[in-house]
Each structure stands twice: as C-alpha cells, then as structure tokens.
Amino acid sequence: MMRTYEQGEHSSAVWAGVSGTLEKIEALDFLDRLAAGDLDAQSFVNYIHQDGLYLNGYAKAMSLLAAKAPTAEEARFWNRSAADAVEAETVMHADLLSDDRFAKVSEEIAPGGVAEPSPTTLGYVSYLVATAATEPYEAGVAAVLPCFWVYAHMGKVLVERAGDLTANPYAAWVQAYDSPDFDSAVDDAVTLYERCAAGTTEDGRRRMADAFAQATVYELHFWATSAAFQDWSV
Amino acid sequence: MMRTYEQGEHSSAVWAGVSGTLEKIEALDFLDRLAAGDLDAQSFVNYIHQDGLYLNGYAKAMSLLAAKAPTAEEARFWNRSAADAVEAETVMHADLLSDDRFAKVSEEIAPGGVAEPSPTTLGYVSYLVATAATEPYEAGVAAVLPCFWVYAHMGKVLVERAGDLTANPYAAWVQAYDSPDFDSAVDDAVTLYERCAAGTTEDGRRRMADAFAQATVYELHFWATSAAFQDWSV
Amino acid sequence: MMRTYEQGEHSSAVWAGVSGTLEKIEALDFLDRLAAGDLDAQSFVNYIHQDGLYLNGYAKAMSLLAAKAPTAEEARFWNRSAADAVEAETVMHADLLSDDRFAKVSEEIAPGGVAEPSPTTLGYVSYLVATAATEPYEAGVAAVLPCFWVYAHMGKVLVERAGDLTANPYAAWVQAYDSPDFDSAVDDAVTLYERCAAGTTEDGRRRMADAFAQATVYELHFWATSAAFQDWSV
Amino acid sequence: MMRTYEQGEHSSAVWAGVSGTLEKIEALDFLDRLAAGDLDAQSFVNYIHQDGLYLNGYAKAMSLLAAKAPTAEEARFWNRSAADAVEAETVMHADLLSDDRFAKVSEEIAPGGVAEPSPTTLGYVSYLVATAATEPYEAGVAAVLPCFWVYAHMGKVLVERAGDLTANPYAAWVQAYDSPDFDSAVDDAVTLYERCAAGTTEDGRRRMADAFAQATVYELHFWATSAAFQDWSV
Numbered sequence: 001m002m003r004t005y006e007q008g009e010h011s012s013a014v015w016a017g018v019s020g021t022l023e024k025i026e027a028l029d030f031l032d033r034l035a036a037g038d039l040d041a042q043s044f045v046n047y048i049h050q051d052g053l054y055l056n057g058y059a060k061a062m063s064l065l066a067a068k069a070p071t072a073e074e075a076r077f078w079n080r081s082a083a084d085a086v087e088a089e090t091v092m093h094a095d096l097l098s099d100d101r102f103a104k105v106s107e108e109i110a111p112g113g114v115a116e117p118s119p120t121t122l123g124y125v126s127y128l129v130a131t132a133a134t135e136p137y138e139a140g141v142a143a144v145l146p147c148f149w150v151y152a153h154m155g156k157v158l159v160e161r162a163g164d165l166t167a168n169p170y171a172a173w174v175q176a177y178d179s180p181d182f183d184s185a186v187d188d189a190v191t192l193y194e195r196c197a198a199g200t201t202e203d204g205r206r207r208m209a210d211a212f213a214q215a216t217v218y219e220l221h222f223w224a225t226s227a228a229f230q231d232w233s234v
Numbered sequence: 235m236m237r238t239y240e241q242g243e244h245s246s247a248v249w250a251g252v253s254g255t256l257e258k259i260e261a262l263d264f265l266d267r268l269a270a271g272d273l274d275a276q277s278f279v280n281y282i283h284q285d286g287l288y289l290n291g292y293a294k295a296m297s298l299l300a301a302k303a304p305t306a307e308e309a310r311f312w313n314r315s316a317a318d319a320v321e322a323e324t325v326m327h328a329d330l331l332s333d334d335r336f337a338k339v340s341e342e343i344a345p346g347g348v349a350e351p352s353p354t355t356l357g358y359v360s361y362l363v364a365t366a367a368t369e370p371y372e373a374g375v376a377a378v379l380p381c382f383w384v385y386a387h388m389g390k391v392l393v394e395r396a397g398d399l400t401a402n403p404y405a406a407w408v409q410a411y412d413s414p415d416f417d418s419a420v421d422d423a424v425t426l427y428e429r430c431a432a433g434t435t436e437d438g439r440r441r442m443a444d445a446f447a448q449a450t451v452y453e454l455h456f457w458a459t460s461a462a463f464q465d466w467s468v
Numbered sequence: 469m470m471r472t473y474e475q476g477e478h479s480s481a482v483w484a485g486v487s488g489t490l491e492k493i494e495a496l497d498f499l500d501r502l503a504a505g506d507l508d509a510q511s512f513v514n515y516i517h518q519d520g521l522y523l524n525g526y527a528k529a530m531s532l533l534a535a536k537a538p539t540a541e542e543a544r545f546w547n548r549s550a551a552d553a554v555e556a557e558t559v560m561h562a563d564l565l566s567d568d569r570f571a572k573v574s575e576e577i578a579p580g581g582v583a584e585p586s587p588t589t590l591g592y593v594s595y596l597v598a599t600a601a602t603e604p605y606e607a608g609v610a611a612v613l614p615c616f617w618v619y620a621h622m623g624k625v626l627v628e629r630a631g632d633l634t635a636n637p638y639a640a641w642v643q644a645y646d647s648p649d650f651d652s653a654v655d656d657a658v659t660l661y662e663r664c665a666a667g668t669t670e671d672g673r674r675r676m677a678d679a680f681a682q683a684t685v686y687e688l689h690f691w692a693t694s695a696a697f698q699d700w701s702v
Numbered sequence: 703m704m705r706t707y708e709q710g711e712h713s714s715a716v717w718a719g720v721s722g723t724l725e726k727i728e729a730l731d732f733l734d735r736l737a738a739g740d741l742d743a744q745s746f747v748n749y750i751h752q753d754g755l756y757l758n759g760y761a762k763a764m765s766l767l768a769a770k771a772p773t774a775e776e777a778r779f780w781n782r783s784a785a786d787a788v789e790a791e792t793v794m795h796a797d798l799l800s801d802d803r804f805a806k807v808s809e810e811i812a813p814g815g816v817a818e819p820s821p822t823t824l825g826y827v828s829y830l831v832a833t834a835a836t837e838p839y840e841a842g843v844a845a846v847l848p849c850f851w852v853y854a855h856m857g858k859v860l861v862e863r864a865g866d867l868t869a870n871p872y873a874a875w876v877q878a879y880d881s882p883d884f885d886s887a888v889d890d891a892v893t894l895y896e897r898c899a900a901g902t903t904e905d906g907r908r909r910m911a912d913a914f915a916q917a918t919v920y921e922l923h924f925w926a927t928s929a930a931f932q933d934w935s936v
Contacts, residue, residue: 024468056774060368063781066765067831068602072758076788079765083781086774119455122448123357129769130363134294134536136604201669214356217466221353224468232451234258234458290540297547300531301597302836306524306554313531313551320544363535368770370838435903492936528836587923590916591825598831602762682824685934689821692936700919702726702926 002156003183005149007190010197014142014209015149018216025150025220026157030227035161037168039227044170045105047226048096049115054222055089057125058082058147064132065140077188084185088176095172118230124218131211138196142208145193146215151177152186236390237417239383241424244431248376248443249383252450259384259454260391264461269395271402273461278404279339281460282330283349288456289323291359292316292381298366299374311422318419322410329406352464358452365445372430376442379427380449385411386420470624471651473617475658478665482610482677483617486684493618493688494625498695503629505636507695512638513573515694516564517583522690523557525593526615532600533608545656552653556644563640586698592686599679606664610676613661614683619645620654704858705885707851709892712899716844716911717851720918727852727922728859732929737863739870741929746872747807749928750798751817756924757791759827760784760849766834767842779890786887790878797874820932826920833913840898844910847895848917853879854888 006012025031030047033039059082066078093113097103109115117125132140155177165171176182193212197205240246259265264281267273293316300312327347331337343349351359366374389411399405410416427446431439474480493499498515501507527550534546561581565571577583585593600608623645633639644650661680665673708714727733732749735741761784768780795815799805811817819827834842857879867873878884895914899907 056777057364059774059777059781060364060769063765063768063777064367066781066784067762067769072761072788072791075758075761075765076785079761079768079781079785079788082768083778083785086778086781089774119353119357122361123353126360126364127356129368130291130294130360133298133367134363199669199671201667203667220468221466232455234454290543293540293543293547294535297531297534297543300547300550301528301535306527306557309524309527309531310551310554313527313534313547313554316534317544317547317551320540320547323540433903433905435901437901525832528832532835587821587825590829591821594828594832595824597836598759598762598828601766601835602831688936689934700923702922 002153002160005152005183005186005190007187008194008198010205010208011190011194014193014197014212017209018146018213021213021216021220022150022153025154025223028220028223028227030223031154031158032161034170034174035158035168037162037165037170039170041101041105042109043227043229044173045096045102045109046115046229047223048092048102048173049106049110050118050121050222050226052089052093053115053117053121054125055085057129058144059085061125061128061132061140061144064129065137065144068132068137068140070137074192077192081185081189092173092176099169101169118225119232120218120221120225120230124215124222127214127218135211136200136204136207138200138204139207139211141189141193141196142211143215145189145212146219148186148189150216150219152182155182236387236394239386239417239420239424241421242428242432244439244442245424245428248427248431248446251443252380252447255447255450255454256384256387259388259457262454262457262461264457265388265392266395268404268408269392269402271396271399271404273404275335275339276343276463277461278407279330279336279343280349280463281457282326282336282407283340283344284352284355284456284460286323286327287349287351287355288359289319291363292378293319295359295362295366295374295378298363299371299378302366302371302374304371308426311426315419315423326407326410333403335403352459353466354452354455354459354464358449358456361448361452369445370434370438370441372434372438373441373445375423375427375430376445377449379423379446380453382420382423384450384453386416389416470621470628473620473651473654473658475655476662476666478673478676479658479662482661482665482680485677486614486681489681489684489688490618490621493622493691496688496691496695498691499622499626500629502638502642503626503636505630505633505638507638509569509573510577511695511697512641513564513570513577514583514697515691516560516570516641517574517578518586518589518690518694520557520561521583521585521589522593523553525597526612527551527553529593529596529600529608529612532597533605533612536600536605536608538605542660545660549653549657560641560644567637569637586693587700588686588689588693588698592683592690595682595686603679604668604672604675606668606672607675607679609657609661609664610679611683613657613680614687616654616657618684618687620650623650704855704862707854707885707888707892709889710896710900712907712910713892713896716895716899716914719911720848720915723915723918723922724852724855727856727925730922730925730929732925733856733860734863736872736876737860737870739864739867739872741872743803743807744811745929745931746875747798747804747811748817748931749925750794750804750875751808751812752820752823752924752928754791754795755817755819755823756827757787759831760846761787763827763830763834763842763846766831767839767846770834770839770842772839776894779894783887783891794875794878801871803871820927821934822920822923822927822932826917826924829916829920837913838902838906838909840902840906841909841913843891843895843898844913845917847891847914848921850888850891852918852921854884857884 006015062078062082066075069075128143131143158174159178162174197208240249296312296316300309303309362377365377392408393412396408431442474483530546530550534543537543564574596611599611626642627646630642665676708717764780764784768777771777798808830845833845860876861880864876899910
C-alpha cells in the first residue's frame with residue numbers, strides 16, 4: 001500500500017475533497033509518458049523551465065508565511081522550505097543542462113536560460129503570493145500545501161507506475177519527490193495544516209479548504225499545460 | 235481626434251510598446267457587439283460578474299500601493315482610487331440587477347450573486363496583488379495602469395464606434411468609462427507612471443514596461459474570455 | 469453624560485480593560501493646558517509635527533488593512549479612513565502655518581517643514597504598520613482603533629474641560645475631534661472591532677485585546693512625550 | 703588590527719557615517735561589565751530575554767526581504783539568515799536556562815519564560831518589520847544590516863577587551879558573535895548592501911543610509927536600555 005500523509009480529520013477531509021482533481025492528474029498522458037520514459041524532450045524541458053519559474057514564486061509565498069507565522073518554530077519551517085525550494089530549482093536546472101540532449105532543447109525553448117512563464121505558471125505563483133500576502137495565514141498555509149502533498153503523492157504513483165527506471169532518461173526527476181527527506185517535509189506541512197484547521201473558525205476552515213482545492217486545480221493545470229506548451233495567444 | 239493620455243516620454247514609449255496588444259483588443263468581436271448592442275445577454279452578464287470580482291482584487295492591489303507610496307499625496311490617490319473601484323463594482327452590480335432581462339440571466343450564471351472567477355480573472359487579479367506586494371513600488375504602479383488607461387481608451391473607441399446609443403441595452407456600460415472624472419483619474423495615474431519612470435533606474439524602467447505589457451495582455455485575455463465563458467476544465 | 473462608543477460586549481470589555489491607561493491620559497498636564505489655552509507654543513507645535521508624522525504612518529497601516537479586509541465594504545472603510553487621515557494632516561499643517569505665532573516656532577522646530585520622529589512616534593507608527601503587515605487582520609483592526617476611539621473620547625473630555633473656547637489659541641485643535649463626522653467614523657471602526665471579535669477564536673480575541681491595549685499605551689506615550697520634546701539621546 | 707567588514711565605497715561611507723553612534727555603544731558600561739564578567743545577573747538575563755524577542759521580529763523582517771528579493775540567490779540568503787536567527791534565539795535561551803544562577807533570575811523576570819518587550823525592543827523590531835514591509839527592498843536591506851555588522855564589530859571589541867574569558871560567566875555570549883560563520887554571514891550581508899547601493903538611485907542610497915543610521919541608533923538604545931530595565935511607565 002502506498003504511503004499516505006493525512007495527519008487527522010481536517011487534512012483527511014481536505015484530501016478526500018480533491019479526489020476528483022487528483023484522478024484527473026493521475027490520468028494525464030504527460031505523467032504516463034514520464035513514467036514510461038518516452039516523453040518527448042521538448043515537453044520535458046518546457047516542464048522543467050516552468051517548474052523553475054514556479055519554485056521561485058513558491059519560495060516567495062512561503063517567505064511571506066514565515067513573516068506571518070504565529071510561532072518561531074513555524075516561521076523557521078517556512079524559511080527552510082523556501083530556501084530548499086530555491087535550491088531544488090538550482091539543482092534541477094544544473095541536472096538538465098548537464099545532459100546534452102536536454103541542454104540543446106533548453107537553449108531553443110529558453111534562449112540564454114530565460115523562459116517565459118505560461119498563463120498557468122504565472123497564474124499559479126501569483127495566486128500563492130497574493131493569498132499569502134492578503135488572506136489569513138491559515139489560508140496561505142492551505143494554498144502552498146498541494147505543491148508538497150500532490151507532488152509527494154505523484155512521486156509515489158510515478159515510481160510504482162514506472163517500475164524499472166534503469167533506461168528511463170527522466171529517472172532523476174521521477175525519483176526526486178520520492179525521498180524520506182521530502183516525505184518528512186510533507187508530513188510537517190500537513191501537520192501544520194491540521195493544527196491551523198483545528199485552531200481556526202468554521203469560516204477559516206472553509207477558506208483553507210477553498211485555497212487547498214484551488215491550488216490543487218492549479219497543479220492539474222500546471223502538468224496539463226507544460227506538455228501543451230501553453231502560450232499567451234488568444 | 236480621440237483624446238489621448240500620454241504625459242511624457244516614458245508613458246508615450248510604454249503605450250507605443252503595447253500597440254500590438256491594443257489592436258487585438260480593438261478587434262475583439264465582444265466589443266463590436268457591445269457597441270452595436272446585439273451582444274447576447276449571457277456574455278454580457280458573465281463579463282460584468284468577472285469585472286466585479288476583478289475590481290475587488292484591483293482595489294487590494296491599489297491598497298498595497300497606498301501602503302508603499304513614497305509620498306502622502308500618492309498614498310491618497312491610491313486609497314481614493316481603491317475606494318472608487320469598490321464603489322464602481324457596487325453600482326455596476328445594482329445597475330445589472332435593476333434590469334429584468336439581466337437579473338434573470340445573472341441568477342443562472344451566478345446563483346445568489348456568487349460568481350466563480352475564471353482562470354483569467356483569478357490570474358489577472360493575483361498578478362496585480364502579487365506584483366504590488368513583492369515587486370518595487372514603481373512596478374506595481376505600472377501593473378495597475380492598464381486597467382485605467384486601456385479602459386479609458388476603449389471607452390472612447392466604443393462610444394465612437396457605437397454612434398447613437400438610444401436603443402443600445404448596454405449604453406450605461408459603454409458610457410461608463412467615457413467621463414471627465416474617469417479621464418482625470420487616468421491622467422493622474424499616467425502622470426504618476428511618468429514620475430516613477432523618470433525617478434528610477436534603467437532596470438526599474440524595464441520592470442515597469444514589463445509589468446505594463448503583462449497587465450495589458452491580461453486586459454486582452456479578460457475581454458476575450460468573458461464572452462467565451464472560460465472555465466477550469468482542462 | 470458624555471457620548472460613548474461601545475457597540476457590544478467585546479468593545480465594552482476592551483475599553484474597560486484600558487481604563488487605567490485612559491486615566492493616565494486624562495491626567496496629563498499637556499491636555500489640561502491645551503484645554504486652558506496656556507500651553508506653550510513650542511510644545512503645541514512639536515505635538516502637531518509629531519502628529520503629522522504619525523498620521524502618514526497610520527494611513528499606511530489602514531491601507532494594509534484595506535488590502536487584507538475580508539469584504540469590499542470593510543476595504544472601502546479603510547481606504548476612505550486612510551485618505552481622510554492624510555487629508556487631516558494636510559489641513560492641520562496648513563492651519564498651523566497660517567498662524568504667525570506658530571509658523572515661526574514651526575520653522576525653528578522643523579526647519580523647512582521637516583520634523584524628525586521621536587522614539588515614541590516612530591515606535592507607534594512602526595508598531596501599527598508591522599501589526600497590520602504580519603499579524604492577523606483582526607489584530608490590525610484592534611491596533612488602529614485607539615487612535616479613533618481615544619481621540620474621540622479625549623475630544624469630548626477637552627471640550628467639556630475647556631468651556632468657553634473664544635480666547636483659546638488651540639480652539640481649532642480642541643474641537644477637531646469633537647465632530648459628528650468623526651464620531652460616525654469612530655462608531656464604524658468600533659462596530660468593525662465588535663464584528664471581528666465576534667467572528668474569531670478565543671486566541672484571536674486575546675490578540676485583539678493585546679493590540680488594543682498596546683496601542684492605547686502608545687497614545688499615552690504620544691501625548692506625554694510631545695510636550696517633553698523626547699529625542700534620541702541615551 | 704581588528705577585522706573589518708567594508709566591501710566598497712557605499713558600505714565604507716555608511717559605516718563611517720555612524721561612527722558617533724558606534725562610539726557611544728563602545729562606551730556603554732553594560733558592555734564593559736559584560737567583558738569584565740561582573741555584570742549583575744538581572745541585567746544580563748533581561749538583555750537575553752529582550753534579545754530573544756528581538757530575534758523573532760528580526761527574522762520576520764528578513765522573511766519579508768526574502769519575499770521581495772530580486773534574485774533567488776538573495777532570497778535564499780534572507781531565508782537562511784531568518785532561520786538562523788530563530789535558531790540562535792532557541793540556543794541562547796537553552797544556554798541561559800541550563801545555568802542555575804540565570805535560570806532562577808529568568809523565572810523572576812519572565813515568569814513561565816514569557817518576557818514583555820520594552821519600548822525600545824518593540825520599537826526596533828516594529829521599525830524593521832515596517833521598513834521591510836513598506837519601504838523599497840534596498841532600504842529594508844539597510845535596516846537589518848546593523849544587527850549583523852554592529853554585533854560582529856562589538857563581538858571583536860568585547861573579546862579584545864575581555865582578554866582571558868576562563869572565569870567570565872558570560873564567556874559563551876561574548877564569543878557568540880566572534881565566529882568565522884557569523885563573520886561570513888556579515889560579509890555576505892554587507893556585500894548585498896554594497897550591490898543594492900550601487901544599483902539604485904541617489905534617492906535610494908539616501909534612504910538606505912537613513913535606515914542604516916536609524917537601526918544603528920536602535921542598537922545603541924537596545925544595549926543601553928537592557929541594563930536599565932526600561933518599562934512602559936511614563
């Protein structure tokens with residue numbers, strides 16, 4: 001049985017509430033092909049560039065949560081997670097460019113290493129930053145959680161689906177989110193969600209669930225549009 | 235000749251820089267039909283609901299600019315503009331519901347008056363709030379400007395295109411952004427852009443131009459998707 | 469009997485909780501002499517300059533509250549109040565400089581119109597801005613409330629204490645906070661406090677009461693130090 | 703010769719500009735007695751408690767800088783420094799309570815471990831958070847710098863002044879800010895100041911110098927008032 005991350009009634013309820021969106025994510029052709037290793041290099045490289053842009057914005061949102069956290073311990077968690085997100089982005093980029101096939105495609109898609117955010121990427125990171133900046137702290141906690149939780153979940157799904165990764169050119173990325181360290185960070189983030197939900201009002205919990213659901217839909221859009229090379233034409 | 239709003243070299247350059255996007259906005263079927271008065275009620279009511287959601291987020295972005303403004307005079311301009319945006323939303327909504335045709339359609343699209351933001355609406359308002367919250371003040375000033383300037387410009391275009399509005403069911407909305415008061419607010423906002431651009435560095439001006447261009451693209455998407463009933467399906 | 473501003477159990481409790489601080493404010497020699505009209509011009513002009521610096525920071529805090537307000541109606545209240553605070557500062561300054569006695573003293577205390585904030589003024593405005601920026605919305609609402617409520621209360625106390633103001637050189641300032649418009653704004657702000665307190669948790673109410681008490685202590689320090697020309701020497 | 707931290711013309715100028723304040727800090731009796739080891743336990747324990755309150759607010763200010771940083775590398779520096787500040791506070795507290803003499807005094811000054819911020823502590827942290835929240839990024843960078851730089855400088859001064867620390871009950875604290883790791887963080891922070899100053903306008907540099915000078919004055923007040931048990935009486 002696959003590892004799960006629920007930490008109590010509130011996190012269990014909110015995870016159950018997005019099951020429809022999770023099924024759509026699991027059914028994406030993009031992830032099947034990533035697991036099978038036959039995804040075209042363009043789609044993959046585009047995905048990594050969009051993810052890099054995403055992670056820097058994601059780190060900003062977590063920095064704002066650090067500034068608003070009610071305890072020093074929570075503040076430290078967000079600061080560490082933000083620093084780790086920026087570092088993950090740097091490592092992913094270096095991994096990409098160290099592989100000749102990807103490095104060449106990368107230069108075509110993002111000349112000089114500069115990629116443009118897609119509408120989905122810009123919408124998602126802006127939503128996280130705006131929520132962390134102007135909504136109650138607990139709603140911000142809920143908004144950044146899917147990127148922890150859905151990624152960890154999909155990491156497990158992908159590793160199981162992929163089987164033997166020896167010949168898979170995307171092995172490093174498939175395995176990246178299936179690690180004890182990342183699992184532990186996800187446990188901490190879900191625990192924090194649980195504590196915030198327990199300590200707020202009914203209205204606060206509704207906002208948390210709404211933000212969690214919205215960010216999970218953005219996760220779906222993010223994976224769906226990376227492969228589709230979404231641009232700004234109308 | 236149509237009234238223009240440029241206040242100096244920087245605002246002239248940034249307006250010229252988005253001419254391609256402006257041409258696409260002017261060519262939208264949605265606006266032609268609004269001017270002609272034969273737009274279907276569903277598209278119009280959906281547009282008004284998305285605009286209402288937009289204005290509340292827009293006011294949040296301007297409130298953040300008020301908090302970061304370098305002078306009390308600028309702070310007051312943003313506070314007043316934010317209060318006016320919220321008021322404009324209230325008036326638009328009341329106008330809509332006072333018309334039987336629209337009130338009925340409104341209840342179908344937004345039961346109980348509650349509409350869901352489209353990806354474009356949520357992306358646009360999140361972008362403005364996130365920019366005002368984490369980018370330098372002058373970039374935030376640039377990001378909120380298109381909603382002043384492009385609306386005022388399109389108001390003039392629509393009135394000219396529409397001709398006699400007597401029988402046009404959308405007359406009130408076509409005329410709303412073609413008023414001396416709104417023109418004066420636009421002049422003030424553009425003057426502020428000009429002053430910020432003159433007082434910052436080359437890098438600061440580049441960020442301002444980028445934010446202005448991005449928000450103008452969002453204006454295009456906003457009008458284009460209102461009529462298309464954009465939803466969150468993938 | 470003097471007009472009061474309580475709007476329910478929470479605002480009544482919080483007002484009762486600061487009675488000790490209010491007694492200290494009412495006992496300040498500075499206010500007695502303001503009412504009597506025999507305050508030295510230096511103390512008065514210094515007070516007005518510190519108040520001007522204060523009002524600009526106070527407006528920043530309310531702008532941040534506008535950005536975080538859960539409803540458009542509340543956002544508009546904060547935006548209007550922020551704009552009014554900036555305007556009040558402008559009017560006070562103009563009144564000061566239109567009186568020859570004060571204009572001359574002002575030039576000595578604040579050459580070129582530029583005054584330095586005292587430790588208390590800088591501490592108070594920084595506390596309000598920091599609270600609005602990083603604490604929950606309701607704590608920010610509580611922090612800015614004493615400047616409404618304590619001022620309105622002291623306005624009534626001063627007018628009663630002063631009696632005939634005909635020969636009082638400070639008449640305009642004594643009467644400024646005893647007006648129906650300001651009373652109405654105070655009622656709205658207290659109502660908002662009451663609503664926030666009713667809608668939050670026990671912990672939230674505790675934070676609100678703490679912020680209200682802290683800001684009321686700052687009100688005491690503000691009046692006490694204006695007359696004492698507090699500076700930054702150690 | 704003592705190690706210095708200047709990284710170029712801007713940081714050299716700003717350091718030279720606060721020499722008067724630095725002299726006053728170096729002349730404080732509190733630091734002499736800390737170096738000599740004959741400071742009374744009450745003053746020391748009070749200082750540590752105020753420093754603990756300070757560090758949590760300081761971390762909030764750096765978290766806001768992380769959210770506004772123009773590059774991912776700078777964001778990571780602020781996130782790491784914020785996490786380190788919170789950790790330093792935890793360690794300092796644990797050190798304090800592990801010493802019986804101090805543990806007993808601590809319980810008197812801060813029953814249950816809860817200390818109240820003094821006017822100076824609350825003013826200083828509020829100033830840093832408010833500056834990081836509403837002033838340009840570079841002004842925030844300047845405001846948080848003295849806590850790095852002045853502490854590192856005073857660490858060197860104290861170690862030199864103290865000589866043999868064997869019998870000094872405050873040895874751990876005297877040495878805490880005289881370490882290669884902290885020196886390296888200070889170098890990074892000063893380098894960042896230098897880069898920001900080089901990349902902004904004349905007005906931006908003036909704001910940076912003002913914020914640096916203000917925060918250095920707060921450092922002076924912080925040390926001066928810790929020993930004096932400053933409270934909120936008027």
